[in-house]
Amino acid sequence: MSVNVGDLDAIAVDARQRIGAASDEAALEQVRVELLGKKGALTGALRGLGSLPADQRAAAGARANALKGEIETMLASRARELQAARLQTLGDQEWIDMTFVPSPVRRGHLHPLTLILREVKAIFSRLGYEVALGPQVEDEFHNFEALNIPQEHPARDTMDSFYVDADHLLLRTHTSPVQIRYMLSHEPPIRIIAPGAVYRRDATDPSHASQFYQVEGLVVDRDIRLSDLKGTIEYFARSLFGPDRRIRIVGDHFPFTEPSIAAAVSCGICGGAGCRSCKGGWLEILGAGMVHPQVLRNGGVDPDHYSGFAFGAGLDRLAMLKYNVTDLRLFLENDVRFLKQF
């Protein structure tokens, strides 16, 4: 194959056009191979120089080498353009704005009843209590009879029930049946709290609802006395409502405890002087007493060897007193404007 200066000029024109037309770095590399590769156009021309007459060979060789330099310069220049264009496109399509501030993730709020339950659990866990749970659908034995509330007992009137079927199954009216279930399945010493939902056919008003929450407590061991119960109530009330609160304990009556008491804390709003929120300066927080010997027996515990105390508090009521909520129904409505205050 012979080569002349005209061929080199044609290669130069072709090279300039194809390098300029390469649309990306891969296409440009293809052009480079076709021009300067082993089988490239210019490589072939350089190889053909040897067949030229001696007088033309030097000039053609110089021109070919100069053309090779020009092509390499053009390739390098076009490569820079294509790389810059690629990075520009990448930047436009995949940019990350490191100064961008996302809108804050809005986290939910714990329900005030959840908060109060957690606090009650924490207080009693410090005293060594365990949490026990029982079914919300109960039978009459555990809900009433084992707790000294036989049929026709006047206490059943104050706990009007939702019956589930004719087989004497009902929605439990209090958490006290957990006492019976726990005593029947565990040996003393027993030290539990039993929180959960309870149900009564009450007309709904600011302090009543057909579903509300209680927390039950039960301690059974040798030589448990009323003074142990009083100390426990004082520790609980001051832990929950603050060390400045005074505690008042008065006699009460429940079928399942003997003697029975009711505990109140001094009002946090008026300090005990009496105001619209309290009854003469006191806020009742729970009912309690020494477990009736027959209830111990019903739970399989011998009252000649063991004694115990029990208490029951409304979690809703504790939350109302702690957070100054005046209407129980707010706990059930799940209005975010109410819940987000806690």
Ligand SMILES: [Zn+2]
């Ligand atoms: Zn008050």
